[in-house]
Amino acid sequence: MSTASEMNSQVKIQVTDLHKSFGSNNVLQGIDLEIREGEVLCVIGPSGSGKSTLLRCLNKLEDITSGTVVVDGFDVTDPKVDINEVRRHVGMVFQHFNLFPHMSVAENIMLAPVELKKMNRTEARAKALELLERVGLKEKADARPASLSGGQKQRVAIARALAMSPGIMLFDEATSALDPEMVGEVLQVIKELADSGMTMVLVTHEMGFAREVADRVVFMADGVVCEQGKPEDLFGNPQQARTQDFLSKVL
């Protein structure tokens, strides 16, 4: 991706001086970040550095203490903005899948389009099957989530997050809860999504994967962005002592 095209593409998410505290614990201490359309951003860092909290602030699953987060031109910290409307354009995939156990696989995916009156049930089912085919699980449409393996559950969760055709996808440690042999199939799906031009923010511990798919890698420590850059620069030639220390432990 050239510098010129970065300049030309539109800003999808603009984070300005973001602070987030849980009681007296200041988890995010002033984050500034800009994510452009089609960009794949990987956030890495030690546990407790605030990576997941940052991600959850982007669709306001966490209340924001101060600062602004502008998604697709909507300031999510503005009480007048309908957060549900914003979230329809931002898909999210969780570490523990969070599939709805009382619904079939297809119903999990159909829930949002049907309830939000975007499609009737027939259209939603067709869309669900199309998405399931994309993640390689079309034959599981009528299965219950409980009968799936971890990797299959996470692929269904990705399909569900895509049901509203979002412009942005957030991945919160999407492979951390998986058995090692299932990590590959999920990463494959995420990679295909990245290649299709989706704007994505991934919090991940998979350094090799981050290096492969990311346009830009952000290293966070102690609630601030410590260092960021192209993957080959950040992994190959880290500038900050904290980054060097962290990478020496995980690589």
Added chain:
Amino acid sequence: MALVVGAPASMAQGADSVEGQTYVIGTDTTFAPFEFRQNGELTGIDMDILHAIAEDEGFQVEVRSLGFSAALAALSANQVDGVIAGMSITDERKQIYDFSEPYFESGVQMAVAKDDEAIKGYEDLKGKTVVAKTGSEGETYAKSIAEQYGFTVKSLDQSATMYESVKAGSAVAVFDDYPVLAYGIAQGNGLKTVTDKVPGGSYGFAVNKGENTALLAAFNDGLAELKANGEYQKILDKYLADPTASTPGNFFDLAVKSFPALMTGLGNTLGVTAISFAIAMALGLIFGFFKISGNIVLRGIATTFVNIFRGTPLLLWAFMFYFGLPQLTGWDISVWTAGILTLSLNAGAYVAEIVRGGIQSVDPGQLEAARSLGLGYGKSMQKVVIPQAFKMMTPSLINQLIISLKDSSLLLAIGFAELLYQGQQIYAANFRVTETLLIVGVIYFVAIMALTKLANYADKRFNK
């Protein structure tokens, strides 16, 4: 009211006005031969006299069989207009009630178990325990001689239970009004008298002091009429001279005879439980959500509600709603209303806790996943959280439903005609306490088993 009292002209006018009126009259549940149920119908000396007078004077009566103490409480609460319950006219009672002319000359007698050869007189009671009915003349008399003969008096609420405790040996003798004892012995209640009766007071019909003067005047009028035309003596003879009330022979006959009344009772038990539980579910959902709300005021309201109704006995609320609330507010509260209020608020407090627990047991990630898809809070709860919570709540809810059904038996204390109350009515008339309770117990058991099976089936069907 003050205008009416002491103004003979308006008194006379008042006396005329009973014609066509309907009066609610409270009575005892279990005071054969004055009031008792036979084949489901309330009958007895009091009832026959009351109905004969009503007919003679041209007014209607609606009889509520509440129990002696409850009938008096209901009178004070203006839930009933008058009480006829084999009640002795005493100076104490005259302070708060206006009595009719005496309609029965009573007296107290002692009875012991039929096979008891040890007690032949009061002097044999030394160191023993006797029973008498709470607030009755028998109790007053027994207490007046207790010190002299060195025995202890234990007070119970019903004649039938008193007789049972004598037969069971927890007391050696019972002091009761002689007509009641005589009737019970004739019915084969397993007792015998060994001493003479003590002449005592007279029974009267009571209204609140200074109120319902027309009704009282009409009662006196009618009573005089019945005595003059011989109807009065016929009524007494019917119950005292030849008490041939049919007592079912064996256990099977008893079961068959009592079945219709018990089924009516079961119907009322199921009805009051169903209505109350439906309301409790609504209350429980509302307060359960209040409990998990972020709003401190709503949480406070829910916590207060739950603590009040979980922290106080059900029976207290039954009395409060039936006797207390009408006095505080002047509203007319039926026994159904009071019963439903009591059961639904009590169960509602428990259901609120079940709902709170159920919702909190759903992984918070479920709500987050639904919210992240753009569904609002209400939709997310409705489609994602509540169906899962409900599944987890079901066993506890079925449990609470069964507890409420059993708790509904406590409503007999305010005269609600549920299953156990009907059983009491039956053994009050035939004195076959153990067998009747056994039949009632079997009906409860079968009803609850059936309900449990039904609920489990519904659970499997809808929560697959």
